[in-house]
Every structure is written in C-alpha cells, then in structure tokens.
Amino acid sequence: MTKPALLINYEYCTGCHSCEIACRNEHGIGLGKWGIKMLEVPPFQIDEEHWNWDNAPILTSLCDMCADRIAAGGDAACAHVCLAQCIEYGDFLELARKASEMTGKVYVISNQ
Amino acid sequence: MKDQWKWGTDNDYWVRTCAWSAPGCHPVGCGLKLHVVDNKLVNVDGDEEHPVTNGRLCVRCLTLPEYLNHPQRITTPLKRAGERGENKWEPITWDDALDLIAEKAREIQGKYGMDSIVVIQGTGRQAALYAPPLAFGVFRTSTTLMGISGYSCYGPRCAVAEFVFGTGYPELDFASYFPDSYDHPGYEVPKYIISWGKMPLTSNGDGFFGHSLIDLMKRGSKIITIDPRITWLGAHADTAIRLRPGTDAALALAFLNVIIDEDLYDHDFVDKWCYGFDQFAERCREYPPSRAAEICEIPEHLIYRVARQFATNKPSSLMWGLTFDQTTTGGQASHAALAMLAICGYVDVPGGVTVGQPSTFLGKWRVDTRSNLAPGQFENRLGAKNFPAADRSQWVCNPDITLECLETDEPIKLRMAVLQSTNIISPTNNVQPQRWYAGLKKMEFTVCRDLFLTPTAVALADVFLPVATFPELDGVVLPHYGRNPFFVAAINKAIDNPGVRSDIEFCIQLGKRLNPDAWDYKDAVDFFDRQLHASYDFGFDELRHMGVYQGEYTYKKYEKGLSRGDGKPGFNTPSGRIELYSLLYPMWGEDPLPYYHEPYYSKYSHPELAEEYPLILTTGGRKYTSFHSEHRMIASLREIDPWAKVTIHPADAEKYGIQNGDWVTIENWLGKCQMKAWVSEVIKEGVVHCEHGWWYPEQEGAEPNLFGVWKSNVNLLLPHFCVNPLGFGSIYKEMMCKIYKAQGLDG
Numbered sequence: 015m016t017k018p019a020l021l022i023n024y025e026y027c028t029g030c031h032s033c034e035i036a037c038r039n040e041h042g043i044g045l046g047k048w049g050i051k052m053l054e055v056p057p058f059q060i061d062e063e064h065w066n067w068d069n070a071p072i073l074t075s076l077c078d079m080c081a082d083r084i085a086a087g088g089d090a091a092c093a094h095v096c097l098a099q100c101i102e103y104g105d106f107l108e109l110a111r112k113a114s115e116m117t118g119k120v121y122v123i124s125n126q
Numbered sequence: 127m128k129d130q131w132k133w134g135t136d137n138d139y140w141v142r143t144c145a146w147s148a149p150g151c152h153p154v155g156c157g158l159k160l161h162v163v164d165n166k167l168v169n170v171d172g173d174e175e176h177p178v179t180n181g182r183l184c185v186r187c188l189t190l191p192e193y194l195n196h197p198q199r200i201t202t203p204l205k206r207a208g209e210r211g212e213n214k215w216e217p218i219t220w221d222d223a224l225d226l227i228a229e230k231a232r233e234i235q236g237k238y239g240m241d242s243i244v245v246i247q248g249t250g251r252q253a254a255l256y257a258p259p260l261a262f263g264v265f266r267t268s269t270t271l272m273g274i275s276g277y278s279c280y281g282p283r284c285a286v287a288e289f290v291f292g293t294g295y296p297e298l299d300f301a302s303y304f305p306d307s308y309d310h311p312g313y314e315v316p317k318y319i320i321s322w323g324k325m326p327l328t329s330n331g332d333g334f335f336g337h338s339l340i341d342l343m344k345r346g347s348k349i350i351t352i353d354p355r356i357t358w359l360g361a362h363a364d365t366a367i368r369l370r371p372g373t374d375a376a377l378a379l380a381f382l383n384v385i386i387d388e389d390l391y392d393h394d395f396v397d398k399w400c401y402g403f404d405q406f407a408e409r410c411r412e413y414p415p416s417r418a419a420e421i422c423e424i425p426e427h428l429i430y431r432v433a434r435q436f437a438t439n440k441p442s443s444l445m446w447g448l449t450f451d452q453t454t455t456g457g458q459a460s461h462a463a464l465a466m467l468a469i470c471g472y473v474d475v476p477g478g479v480t481v482g483q484p485s486t487f488l489g490k491w492r493v494d495t496r497s498n499l500a501p502g503q504f505e506n507r508l509g510a511k512n513f514p515a516a517d518r519s520q521w522v523c524n525p526d527i528t529l530e531c532l533e534t535d536e537p538i539k540l541r542m543a544v545l546q547s548t549n550i551i552s553p554t555n556n557v558q559p560q561r562w563y564a565g566l567k568k569m570e571f572t573v574c575r576d577l578f579l580t581p582t583a584v585a586l587a588d589v590f591l592p593v594a595t596f597p598e599l600d601g602v603v604l605p606h607y608g609r610n611p612f613f614v615a616a617i618n619k620a621i622d623n624p625g626v627r628s629d630i631e632f633c634i635q636l637g638k639r640l641n642p643d644a645w646d647y648k649d650a651v652d653f654f655d656r657q658l659h660a661s662y663d664f665g666f667d668e669l670r671h672m673g674v675y676q677g678e679y680t681y682k683k684y685e686k687g688l689s690r691g692d693g694k695p696g697f698n699t700p701s702g703r704i705e706l707y708s709l710l711y712p713m714w715g716e717d718p719l720p721y722y723h724e725p726y727y728s729k730y731s732h733p734e735l736a737e738e739y740p741l742i743l744t745t746g747g748r749k750y751t752s753f754h755s756e757h758r759m760i761a762s763l764r765e766i767d768p769w770a771k772v773t774i775h776p777a778d779a780e781k782y783g784i785q786n787g788d789w790v791t792i793e794n795w796l797g798k799c800q801m802k803a804w805v806s807e808v809i810k811e812g813v814v815h816c817e818h819g820w821w822y823p824e825q826e827g828a829e830p831n832l833f834g835v836w837k838s839n840v841n842l843l844l845p846h847f848c849v850n851p852l853g854f855g856s857i858y859k860e861m862m863c864k865i866y867k868a869q870g871l872d873g
C-alpha cells in the first residue's frame with residue numbers, strides 16, 4: 015500500500031452532495047465544514063451541440079480516509095452512498111494505474 | 127439479501143429497512159441501515175445488499191437523523207388554542223384527538239350528509255396510497271382528491287396508458303424486477319433512452335430509482351433529453367433538445383412522422399398488435415419536421431436525427447415525465463409518446479418499457495373500500511359527471527371543480543376538511559393557493575396530518591396529528607403505487623415513538639371509531655400480514671426477512687394472454703390492441719388521434735398579453751435537497767439550497783438588468799413572487815424556470831406571514847381549469863410572465 019486514496023470518475027458525478035453528508039454523518043462534522051466537498055464548474059455551452067457541466071469532489075483536512083470503516087472491513091462512507099457510484103477507495107498507485115486505463119474524466123485524490 | 131433485518135443489543139442496534147416517506151419521496155424503496163441508540167436514530171447508511179440501490183442514498187435520506195430529531199418537529203397531537211392562524215396550540219392525547227375527530231365527523235355528516243367532509247392528500251408520501259381508503263372506508267365520504275389542477279400529476283399519464291395500452295404505467299426497463307439486475311439472462315441495455323420532460327436523477331419519480339440511468343449510461347445507453355433546460359443529464363446526453371415549453375405534442379408527432387415516412391417502424395408489431403395505424407399515419411403526416419421545428423423553436427435536423435436513432439437502435443426506450451401532465455396538450459403528447467414506443471416495438475420487451483399487470487397487491491383492497499359508500503355516492507362524487515374519462519380512470523373528485531365548490535358552496539357546501547400530508551397553500555401541487563386558502567378557511571373543522579407545523583397547518587388546522595417517519599413505522603413500499611411494482615419491500619420500525627402514527631395506523635384507529643366493520647385489523651402489522659397473504663404465499667414477518675421481494679417478470683405478456691382479464695392474447699383495450707386510434711376518446715368528446723394546439727397562454731394564443739408578459743414561465747424542476755415543500759427546515763439541506771431560485775438566460779437577464787444572485791420579482795396578471803436569479807445558458811432564451819415548494823420555517827409562523835408562504839409562491843401566477851376535454855392538463859410548465867429586479871425576498 016502506498017497511501018489511501020479515492021478514484022473519482024467525475025465524468026459521472028451528478029452533483030448530488032451525498033458524499034458530503036455521508037462524510038459528515040460518519041465523522042460528526044457540523045455545518046459549514048466538510049471532509050469532502052463537491053465543487054461545481056458551472057454549466058456552459060461549448061458549441062451548438064455540446065455542453066460542459068463538471069462536478070468534482072475535493073478532500074479537505076477533515077477527511078481521514080475513513081480509517082475506522084476500512085479497518086472494520088468496510089468501505090469509505092462517501093463511496094458507499096455515492097449515487098453515481100463514481101468514488102472508489104483504494105491504494106493511490108493502484109488507483110492511478112486503473113485511472114490511466116479509463117477513458118473520460120477521472121482523477122485520483124488523497125490528502126494523506 | 128441476508129435474512130437478518132435487526133442486529134445489535136437491546137439499546138444499541140441496527141435495523142434494515144426500505145424507504146418510503148415521510149420524509150417525502152416517491153415509493154422508491156431504497157435500502158437503508160438505521161443505527162439506533164436508546165430509541166434514538168443516530169446514523170444511517172445505505173444497504174449494499176439492496177438489489178436496485180446497492181447502498182446508494184440521496185441527501186434527503188442521509189439527513190434522516192436531523193429530520194427525525196429536529197426541534198421543530200411535532201410528536202404529539204395538538205389542538206388549536208388561539209384563533210386559527212395564531213399558531214397557538216395545546217397538546218392532547220391521541221385518544222382524545224381521535225375521539226374529537228370522530229365526534230365532529232358524526233355531527234357534521236349527521237347534519238349535512240356524508241360527502242360534506244373532504245379528504246385532501248399530498249403527493250408521493252404514503253398518504254397517496256391510503257387517503258382514498260381513509261375517505262371511503264373511514265369517513266365514508268366520496269369527496270377526496272389531490273388539490274392539483276387537471277389531476278396533473280401522474281394520474282393523466284396513467285389514464286392515457288390505460289386508455290391506449292390497457293396497462294399500468296409503462297416504465298423504462300431498468301432490470302429492477304430481477305435479483306441479478308442488469309446481468310439477468312435475456313435483459314438488454316437500451317441503446318437510446320429519451321428522458322422527456324423529466325428529471326429522473328433528482329425526482330426518482332413514482333419509484334424509478336433515478337441514478338439507475340447512470341448505471342445504464344456506464345453500460346452503454348445513450349441519452350436524449352427533451353426539456354427547455356439543459357439539466358446535468360442533458361449536458362451529458364448524446365442530444366439535448368431545448369424546445370419551447372408546451373410544444374411536446376408537436377415534437378412527438380414529428381418524430382412519428384419521420385419514423386413512419388422513412389419506414390423505420392416495426393411492421394410485424396404494428397400489424398399484429400396496433401389498432402388504427404392508417405388513420406394515425408395520416409395524422410402524423412400533418413406534422414412534418416419543418417412544421418414542428420417552427421412550433422417548438424428547435425433545429426429541424428435534430429428531429430430527424432432523434433427519430434432515426436430511436437427507431438433503428440433496438441431496443442431503445444422513453445421516459446415521459448410530469449410535463450406530459452402539466453401542459454395544455456400534454457395528454458396528446460402522452461398518446462403520441464406511447465405510440466412511438468409501440469410502433470417501434472419497444473413495449474413489454476427487454477430494454478424497452480415494462481408494463482404493470484392489471485391488478486396488484488393492495489389494489490383490490492383499495493377499490494373494495496369504495497363498498498363502504500352508499501349506492502350512487504361514488505358515481506356522483508364532485509366532477510365525476512363533468513369529465514367521464516377522468517371519472518373512469520381517477521378515483522377522486524375533480525380538483526378544479528372542488529376548488530370552485532369550496533368558493534360557491536355548489537353543488538354541496540363542504541364543512542370539514544382532512545388534510546393528509548398536503549401543504550396545500552404552499553406552492554406545491556395546487557394552482558391558485560390563495561383561493562384554496564380562502565375556501566378551506568370556511569370549514570367548521572379541519573384536521574391536518576403532517577410532521578411539522580406548515581403554513582397550511584397554522585392557517586387552517588383545528589387539530590394537528592403528527593405523521594410517523596418511515597423509521598418509526600411498519601409498512602410496505604410498492605414502486606409505482608402498484609401500477610408497475612418492480613418489487614414489494616418491508617418498511618421496518620426501528621424506533622418506538624408513541625406520539626406519531628403512520629397513515630394506515632390512523633385509518634385503523636379512526637376506522638374503529640367511525641366504521642368498525644371495515645377495520646377489524648389489530649394494527650399495521652396485522653393489516654399488512656393479511657394483505658400480503660391475500661396476494662402472495664408469505665406474510666409480513668417473512669417479508670421483513672426477505673427485505674425485498676422481486677416477483678417474476680414476464681415479457682411480451684400480450685402474446686401469452688397475460689395482459690387482459692379474459693386470458694386472450696392482446697391488450698386490455700376495446701379493440702384488444704394498442705389504440706393508436708382511440709376507440710374511447712370520441713365517447714368523451716376528444717379527438718381519437720393525438721394533436722397539438724397552442725398552450726392556453728402563449729405569445730400565439732394571447733398575443734395581446736405578450737408585450738407586457740414576454741417570458742414563458744415554467745415551474746416544478748426537482749432538486750436533491752427537498753421533496754416539494756418539505757425539508758426547508760433541515761439546516762444541512764438549506765445550506766446547499768438556501769433560497770428559491772429562478773433560472774434565466776443571460777440574454778434575458780441583460781435585457782432586464784438582472785445579475786446572477788439578484789433578487790427578482792416574477793409577475794403576471796394573476797400574481798407575483800420573489801426569487802433569487804441564477805443567470806445561466808442552461809435555460810432556453812425567453813423562458814424562466816421558477817422553483818416550487820418554497821416557504822421559510824425560520825420566519826414568523828402566525829398570520830399574516832405564515833412562514834413567508836406567499837413570498838416565493840410561484841403558484842400565485844398560475845390559473846386553474848386549463849384542461850382538455852378529458853379533464854386533464856394544466857399550465858404549470860407553460861405560463862406567461864415578466865421579471866424585474868427586486869430589493870429582496872419581500873419585493
């Protein structure tokens with residue numbers, strides 16, 4: 015294991031905010047603070063036929079990579095509930111390798 | 127799913143359940159695990175074993191602990207202490223409250239007749255299933271309805287499906303009938319999915335789990351959206367058609383024109399199973415793409431492209447949304463959209479649309495509760511004679527006529543109201559909320575059932591009865607209310623809260639007082655146990671252990687004699703086929719073939735208004751953070767969506783001197799309201815979209831403010847009774863307005 019990370023297939027992030035609330039629930043984080051926060055690139059038109067609308071969750075200092083859940087054999091709270099199933103928990107390098115083989119919008123993120 | 131539905135210790139345990147309101151949502155039945163400590167909900171997680179949702183949850187379910195334990199939530203029955211509208215209450219016991227309601231009902235119905243009590247329901251919540259039995263079986267009144275103009279939520283689409291297909295609700299086949307889901311042998315991923323006038327990701331309409339569309343996109347489905355706005359789904363679609371609001375029927379007929387003209391349809395299916403193709407084709411010829419492009423204000427080539435993609439990539443599918451209920455010729459658009467599915471051969475086949483069986487679990491019981499009415503009572507319910515098509519397909523009173531009845535006291539003076547999970551004066555489903563407000567103020571006695579003191583409760587209620595949330599009740603959830611039930615699932619009580627009651631508990635307990643013969647159930651568990659045994663070979667306890675029960679699904683039922691009551695092949699319509707040409711409509715004064723005409727209010731139908739009110743007003747788009755008028759008091763959700771929002775195109779914003787984030791007034795000859803502007807290219811130029819459902823629980827609740835319910839109330843701008851000859855249709859999606867800068871929420 016290099017270090018824990020999340021692979022975000024943000025091609026599919028619909029901006030549902032579920033990751034934010036699940037993380038708060040899991041870690042008792044209050045209003046105005048986040049362990050993970052979904053950021054939106056406001057939608058814009060590229061040409062007659064094409065649009066851009068990106069949502070991208072970012073990890074803050076309050077994210078502990080769900081150490082307790084992982085140790086108990088579970089998965090990260092945000093990945094568990096993500097409506098688009100576009101978050102995957104794993105090892106940074108392995109996820110990076112996986113991401114390199116995926117098409118579309120993808121990144122691997124860690125705060126460790 | 128595992129057999130275990132509860133685990134842990136006596137005071138620290140987890141309960142597996144399937145969600146269905148309250149708090150509000152459609153009967154989606156998503157899988158949850160609830161963590162309870164000392165009889166208090168402390169956390170929730172998604173149930174990864176659920177065959178459809180696999181652990182996924184929306185923010186509305188993730189904030190359940192905040193909702194259940196909210197300081198403003200009411201968990202004991204209340205009786206009005208001051209004048210109506212003063213927001214002063216005193217607690218009473220459930221027994222006293224039920225006795226009082228029974229006594230008032232007896233007194234009023236004794237003096238004025240059984241139908242002088244009106245039961246009004248909201249949408250989506252369990253009340254949608256249990257309010258008609260409450261009316262028929264408990265109060266024995268035929269006066270029951272949802273207060274939505276033109277019945278315009280789900281009912282009209284179901285009616286058109288019944289008339290044209292002779293089936294329950296045709297829903298995109300998302301493999302939800304199968305425990306092995308998309309891997310089920312024989313299941314096919316749809317090639318193209320048209321999402322039309324619908325926001326499936328946020329709405330989860332009627333039980334379709336919205337993000338299943340993402341599953342299908344990952345498996346190769348291409349999306350086409352048809353909507354005046356670019357939604358997230360539209361931005362990720364193969365094609366997004368931004369049409370002029372209310373012109374959907376013209377577009378559907380033009381698609382059909384291309385499919386027929388270019389001979390792209392399924393001849394075999396049409397020959398064997400469709401009725402009236404020749405007349406239908408002739409009608410479609412009146413709508414060449416050039417004509418529709420002009421009407422809909424869209425590029426003509428997109429009509430050709432989408433029609434060809436849809437017809438030639440088998441299987442493809444189509445999801446038809448609320449827009450089909452809430453526009454002037456939406457019923458015709460529904461007929462045409464169903465015809466697209468039919469002539470391309472996508473009905474009841476893998477990856478097309480599934481169609482519900484004619485009769486399902488709880489359906490018979492709900493119909494049977496009508497037997498508690500006196501002869502003729504049901505047949506003569508409000509508005510039944512005015513709109514026989516609606517009479518046949520909807521169990522309820524005509525909503526537009528009921529509003530007028532409240533105002534004129536004709537043909538009956540209503541005396542008592544029971545408001546079941548409806549916040550009717552907030553901008554939810556009802557147009558003309560100030561008229562409902564005035565009409566319901568005249569009641570001698572009003573009962574309101576909800577979870578929080580809403581503007582409606584404060585303004586109108588004499589007795590307030592708290593509704594149980596789904597972690598506080600035993601029940602079942604049935605997607606599509608049984609009209610296309612992918613499964614039946616157990617809602618398991620995790621918390622014992624004696625201060626609140628579920629809708630079926632309310633029915634049973636009040637029923638024992640008013641009509642005991644019909645309500646010999648001991649409690650909710652006894653009720654569901656007996657109902658389940660009547661339809662399946664298991665009872666409620668077995669269902670708890672199964673979690674979700676997915677029955678068999680048989681494709682092509684029409685070939686096997688499974689679609690009609692008489693066991694013959696074909697469809698359950700007068701002709702025995704899918705009626706492209708309706709044999710029923712002429713009986714009701716309606717054209718047997720679909721057609722388009724201008725919206726009730728548009729620059730073409732009312733050019734004299736267009737100069738003053740140049741913009742098209744559309745409402746009702748969905749958000750993750752609320753269900754209609756619910757959730758406004760949930761701080762975590764208000765943090766995400768703090769204010770009512772109107773979406774306006776940058777060119778229009780510039781014209782009217784509006785900047786992103788400005789407060790604006792949206793106004794027409796009927797009324798006005800204030801919202802914050804979101805200036806974005808996502809909306810078609812010339813159209814504004816206003817959010818619905820807004821009130822402000824943080825503000826003063828007493829009259830006249832009523833939690834600010836009139837301030838962002840877009841329904842003040844909407845007229846009632848803009849219906850078609852069947853009694854369906856409305857203008858929620860196609861009204862006229864103007865917009866200008868305001869100082870703030872107060873104007």
Ligand code: SF4
Nearest residue numbers: 037050077078080092
């Ligand atoms: S991994 Fe855990 S702590 Fe980190 S953002 Fe996700 S839920 Fe929060």
Ligand code: SF4
Nearest residue numbers: 027028030031033096
């Ligand atoms: S839960 Fe998933 S889809 Fe929703 S905002 Fe977070 S990353 Fe995006």
Ligand code: SF4
Nearest residue numbers: 145151156184187330
């Ligand atoms: S669709 Fe979302 S809000 Fe509705 S029950 Fe499912 S998780 Fe809850």
